[in-house]
Amino acid sequence: MANDVLVVAERSGGQLTDITYELLGKAKELAGAAGGRAAVALIADSSGVDSLGAADVVYTVEGPGLEGYSPEAFEKALGAVVDAADPRLVLMGTSTLGLDLGGSLSVSWGAPLASYVIGLDTEGSDIVATSQLYGGKLLAEAVIDGPKAVCTVIGGSFPADAGRAGGSPEVVQVDAPAGLSELKARFSALREPDRSGVDITTADLLVSVGRGIGSQDNLELVEELAGALNAPLSASRPIIDQGWLPKPHQVGKSGQKVKPKVYLCFGISGAPEHLEGMRNADTIIACNTDENAPIFDVAHYGTTTDLFDLVPELVERLGS
Ligand SMILES: Cc1cc2nc3c(=O)[nH]c(=O)nc-3n(C[C@H](O)[C@H](O)[C@H](O)COP(=O)(O)OP(=O)(O)OC[C@H]3O[C@@H](n4cnc5c(N)ncnc54)[C@H](O)[C@@H]3O)c2cc1C
Known part of the structure; x- marks a missing residue:
């Protein structure tokens, strides 16, 4: 819906990571101010809905080719969710996932991208994104006054508490997009770093x-x-x-x-x-x-x- 804010969930070791909740808390605030809904995209794995109570709606998409992380497959799946959700703003982390998907979604969806974001506020009906430039030596403010945008947000920029609130979101299952069986690259294996006894x-x-x-x-x-x-x-x-x-x-x-x-x-x-x-x-x-x-x-x-x-x-x- 036009004023919804969609968060792209991230996982590590199967568990939803802090950035998901940090973005969800902010999505709730931004969407609430505009009369929209806070939404979450769960790509590939629809488990964990019960820990996303702060969301109003959770979109899930599963299918062959999404079993392991592949930018190409996730790009298609995220595109399908964005088509279904039609949000005003898509939020993802400045992470491996966000760096892969933020730019490509911006191009395919025809929406501007604000990257390295550390602040998001509203000014009337506009959203103001504060981004780090030159590794944080400069900060830039971008006013998002158009109907849609993508932001990749640096982890730790917002508290996660509001995103962990309880509730029962509506769950919408999105059909797997076409082309997942004709990928140019396929996930082969995840090699975790050797933690050599220290965590x-x-x-x-x-x-x-x-x-x-x-x-x-x-x-x-x-x-x-x-x-x-x-x-x-x-x-x-x-x-x-x-x-x-x-x-x-x-x-x-x-x-x-x-x-x-x-x-x-x-x-x-x-x-x-x-x-x-x-x-x-x-x-x-x-x-x-x-x-x-x-x-x-x-x-x-x-x-x-x-x-x-x-x-x-x-x-x-x-x-x-
Ligand atoms: C893409 C990218 C990713 C990066 N990822 C990371 C990352 O994950 N982690 C990370 O740390 N950096 C990362 N960096 C590097 C980062 O930009 C800095 O270069 C780095 O953090 C500096 O490390 P430092 O503070 O140890 O060294 P310096 O910046 O050289 O600081 C050393 C400090 O020690 C102080 N000092 C000197 N002598 C003493 C003394 N005797 N007693 C007390 N204080 C003293 C000095 O005043 C100085 O402030 C990344 C950079 C890029 C471009």
Whole structure:
């Protein structure tokens, strides 16, 4: 319907992910302001409707060729849902799925695309999308005044709570689109990263380290602190890129999204790509010698003490 807002649901390990609920909460708000409905597209797997109570309507589409993720097949399936739902706005994450499908839906549906969105508001009957440019160094506002648009939204931009509300949405089964048996590429297998015993996504407390540590040899310092606190060690991307820690330790846009109770970080500047992975931590404590480092914009507590002074002191006080 003309004022509906449609969320493209995402899954990981079969479960609907946070971004789905973050977008659904926002869809509810935007659609509610315009007298429309909050809708969700469940592509390939229609399970999980009972956890989408915040939606007014859930569109499901299943069929051969949709068993594993294939951009081509999902593109066709999403097109079928959008035709059936006829929404004003389609929301998806700035994720593998959203990056694949956002641009192609924009072209096939003939709707403008706002990408890297971190804010969505209404101004009268218009929707205003705030997007990150240059990795977050600039913000751009786009006024969506036309009848339809697509937005890909950065994870963590909106709270997920409103999207987890209870309710019983109408379920509409959409027929599988034609052409799913003539795909040029087919899903073969999903290769999960080797987590080598560490899963930073489930930890309540994370000790995290960035380029400020200076060298691989110095990592021992923070490893000792992490050990004393019985917390896994996580890191910014340069630490992983230099091979100082394995990939499963990486926090951020191209790493893991974490939401610990406490994120204790040392020598991390707070680049937007890093913040994307950890800004939803309950409490962020940052140590950075540069008082202007952007990590202090999101930190609840911070110190400009040199990490090489602070970490040994902490270890000593913890009695390790
Ligand atoms: C497409 C893309 C994806 C990306 N994905 C990710 C990602 O997933 N995760 C990620 O982290 N980055 C990612 N990045 C990289 C990101 O842009 C930054 O380059 C990176 O986060 C910077 O890491 P850092 O904060 O450790 O290093 P720096 O930015 O170099 O910061 C080091 C900080 O340490 C401080 N410091 C130095 N010495 C000390 C000391 N003795 N005591 C205390 N503080 C000190 C400095 O003041 C500085 O602020 C991505 C980039 C792109 C383009």
